[in-house]
Amino acid sequence: MPPKKKVFNGYAMFMSETQKKLHNQGQNMSMSAMAEYCKKDWEQMSQQMKDKYKAKAKEMKLSSKIEKMTSVGENVDDVLSQNKKNDLQFSTMYSYIEELVRLDRDFLSKQTFIFIHVNSYVCEKENFFFPCEISMAEYSLHKGLIRRFHQLVGFDKKRTNAPPAPTADINAHAKANHRITTFEKLPNNYTDVLLKIIGFIIDREVDESVLNDPTLDMPPIFTAHNRNEVSSLSITNLSLFQLYDSAVEYASRDDFDKLLKVYHLDKLFKELKNASFWYKNQNSSDQAIPSVALASDYLNKDMSNTVNNVGCTFHERLELPHVCSNYYICKWIYIFSTHCCSFFNIKMIAGCHYNFDLSKTETPLEEIIQNLNVSEDDYFSNYKPEKKQPREFTASNFPTLGGASSTLPVESVWNKPETKVNMPRAKPNESHSFPPLGNVPHSIPGSSSQIPSSDWRKNACKGRGFFNPTK
Structure with a gap:
């Protein structure tokens, strides 16, 4: 009406x-x-x-x-302008990914990506989303898991600009999903959390001045769709924007979009697997994964029996590691590795490509949680944030697609997982519980046997940058 x-x-x-x-x-x-x-x-x-x-x-x-208005009272011109902007961002994202996988084979195997998974405080009726748990990992086919980031975030109704009385809905969603409710006494210094996210992405220590740096050019971060939610990409994007809005004074959506770009992990997986398959089958017109929907099915497989013991201390003590953001990150790394490494003749390493041991990289917050008497009804009742010591970061350069860099990033040491010592390597004839590689080709009528060229460098809306391949 x-x-x-x-x-x-x-x-x-x-x-x-x-x-x-x-x-x-x-x-x-x-x-x-x-x-x-x-x-x-x-x-x-x-x-x-x-x-x-x-x-x-x-x-x-x-x-x-x-002014022309829609049936719900929105300005028609504003709606059309927003739709046009969304289409442009979507086209930019797909073009960026398609251009990225056209790197030289050796460079592509060493190219690093940032994966992110966000569990959120959610009130769908009010369209309110705010992160309660953030997990990120830097990954490459060559090295597997390079370093990771994990952060639990507290809920402050006033500072998060939450709508009136959403707490019951937020806690109902939490109990049905990640179990992190608004009652947890977790850190709520949102500016500090935002700076940690930015610092991890660009692999160096940052302060608040970075938020006003117009030359900052960060690579995109990738997240996958979740079949249980309408759009995990949108929820992650909205949650991070709400964090940005709570951390930055006079925050605008345009500034956020320039700073943090959340891209489709499903699209990246499809293109990377097809490019890997093409390197070994250049005379074939088939594709290993013909659609993004099929890539989403692979990434949404339940692998709690294969990828286990990777939850944070909070979720491990509740015996619910499969709802932890760490689980999703490790699952995606495992799937990428088992599907693509064989095409590059990369031997997978325990602790980097599979059999992850995150106990070696516990954060100070998790160490405090481990010493608490955590119960299902009253988590973190005695939690007091400790003053964290500054960390050292290594510098990195992220040139745009059309640019060039004379320096390669120094190997990161922050939060880098330690490889298990003296662990026996997998033998070629040894059976594993890896998921099927899915190498059965699917014929696509009219598809080319070569990866087509792109006019991406002529595109005025090209991506802001991507990671250099490591040595």
Whole structure:
């Protein structure tokens, strides 16, 4: 049902103005109550003042006739502009990924990617999403898991700009999913969390000045769709923007989009697997994974029996590691490795490509959690944040696709998992519980046997940058 038409007259303008003044003073009144509240003041008002309000109403009435509105009261031009912007971002994302996998074979095997998974405080009715757990990993086919980041985030209703009374819905969603409710006494220094995320992505220590650096060019971060949610990409994007909005004064959506770019891991997996398959089958017109939907099915497989003991301390103590963000990150690394490494003759290493042991890289927060008496009803009741010591980061350069870099990034040492010592390597004839590589080709009519060239470098909307291949 379309919304009621707005009334434009002098009295309505006066009521609206008075209502805003009362709201600023802490008094909230509906427009129906304002009609009685303002009646006496309006009757005692001079004709000159009434004429000013009538002129203002006439001006607003004329401007409203020019603007076209949707059935839910949104400006049509704004909706079309936003749709155009979304289409451009989507096209940019796909073009970036397609160009990325056209790197030389040796470079592609050493190319690093950042995977991210976010569990969120969710109130779908109010379209509210805010991160409660963030896990990221730097990954390459050649080295597997290089370094990782994990952070639990507390909930502050005021600082997160949460809508009125969403707590019950948020906790109901949490208990059905990740089990991190609003009652947890977790760190809520959102600026510090945001700077840690940026520092991990660019692999160096940063401060608040980085938020005002117009030359900052960060590579994209990748997340996968979850069949249990409408769009994990949108939820991750909205959650990170809400974190950015809570951490940065005068935050804008355009500034956030320039800073953090969340891309489809499903699309990356499809293109990387097809490029890997093509290197070994250059005379074939087949594709290993013909669609993004099929790639999503691979990434959504339940592998809790294969990838286990990778949950954070919080979820391990609840015996729910399969809902932890760490589990999703390790599962994606495992799937990428088992599907693509064989085409590059890369021998997978325990602790880097599979059989992950995250106990060697516990964060200070997790060490505190481990010493707490955590119960299902009252987590972190005694938690007190400790003052963290500064970490050392290595520098990196991230040239744009059309650029060049004379320096290669130094190998990272921050949060780098330790490889298990003296662990026997897998023999070629030894059976494993790896998922099938899925190398059965699927014929695509009209597909080319070569990876086509791209005019990406001519695209004015090219991506902001990507990782250098490591030595």
